[in-house]
Amino acid sequence: MARILIALGGNALLQNGDARTYETQKERAYKAFKLLNGVLEKEDVIITHGNGPQVGDIMARNEDSGDLPPSMPVHACGSMSQGLIGEMLLEAYEMVRAESGIGKIASVTLTRSLVDSNDPAFGNPTKPVGRSYEKEEALAIMKEKGWNMAETDRGWRRVVPSPVPIDILEKDVIMNNLSSGFLPICTGGGGIPVKKEGNFYTGVDAVIDKDLASSVLAYLLEMDELIILTDVKNVYINYGKTNQEPLENVSLEVAKKYHDGGQFGKGSMGPKVRAAILFLEHGGKIARIGNLNEALAVVRGESGTIITRN
16 A cells, blocks of 8 residues: 655646635535545545635735734634635545545644744745735835735735745644544645744744645655646646647656756746655655646556656
8 A cells, every 4th residue: 555645736626717615616626536536545645735725815805804803924824724725625525435435534634834944035035925916005015014015927915935844743643644544634735834932833924835845744754655736737848838848757867957957937837846856855756746637547657747766
């Protein structure tokens, strides 16, 4: 029995044009679990997931509520999204479980990701969060609230640090659940960013890449495979050009060469390939990246990009 960590991309819950309702997202989650039905019962699986649209909506509600009630910090919004998405995934999985007769019970773990207080990302906030503003409004908010704001392709938005996770604090809980026969659902949105202060941990306003956090969890728990499911069939080199080429079976060395050569977008495929590289460098056996709609074929090695250490 293989131990597999499956990272669900944002399209597992929302796709372009979807209504951002609870019902729509639960239906997307149901379809995702239906696609994975063939592997969930047979293998030891951990599910991680993104939270981009959901935490963005939570933050937008925060920002639009004025001072009543007071808005919550970024890390608290991340924890809210973990609970929200956790409920959606649990309901969806229970529907599939009832239909298919799966014996395995799912368990959601509120998950914290430890970051280094000296991570250079804290001196260079780049991750857009929350709603968009006009320039004049953004400048006024910067002055009033002390937020970092930057112009993006969607207007002016708040930007926060995106540090690299160095540990998953609930890893032992997650492993205990896995070893006891449960389906752990965890590390939502990359986990709640925390830093150590003395003998305890405290939340920090940042956003952690969910694929990197999934990779860290996968190698800490010595999983056999890391599978990242997204909305494209393969990793491509020369993406969007006339000589675009899909990667099917590549070695760690080749993947690193393409990654270091700037072949993958920083806000799209780059973090996914980086996560695969990190997993393999720390002892993982196989990393796979493929389309959620072909999930079972990706798990079986019949679709997607396969990256191995050799």
